[in-house]
Amino acid sequence: MSETGEYIRGQMDVRSQSATFSAFMKVTAWSCLLLTLILGYAIFTLTMGVHWMVAMGLFAIVGVIGSMVLGLGGGFLLAVGGLIVLGVFVQIMISLGGALM
Numbered sequence: 001m002s003e004t005g006e007y008i009r010g011q012m013d014v015r016s017q018s019a020t021f022s023a024f025m026k027v028t029a030w031s032c033l034l035l036t037l038i039l040g041y042a043i044f045t046l047t048m049g050v051h052w053m054v055a056m057g058l059f060a061i062v063g064v065i066g067s068m069v070l071g072l073g074g075g076f077l078l079a080v081g082g083l084i085v086l087g088v089f090v091q092i093m094i095s096l097g098g099a100l101m
């Protein structure tokens with residue numbers, strides 16, 4: 001800022017705003033890709049009749065490729081692995097529930 005207190009274009013420190021926007025974009029990319037994986041898996045298995053293992057494998061590949069394209073890093077790959085474990089657990093519970101009936 002100038003000594004008179006007037007605003008001079010380009011003089012403001014915008015590092016914190018830049019970091020906030022960067023973090024917001026990363027969270028948005030994570031959220032969009034995770035929603036795509038979850039909803040895609042549900043749509044393929046429930047409405048299209050694709051076997052759950054085939055759909056899980058397909059969307060795991062989509063998650064890995066999407067992570068590399070968007071530059072989301074290893075944390076997102078860990079999240080995809082967690083989704084796979086959760087999906088297998090849910091399918092085991094469904095199978096056990098069906099065996100009891």
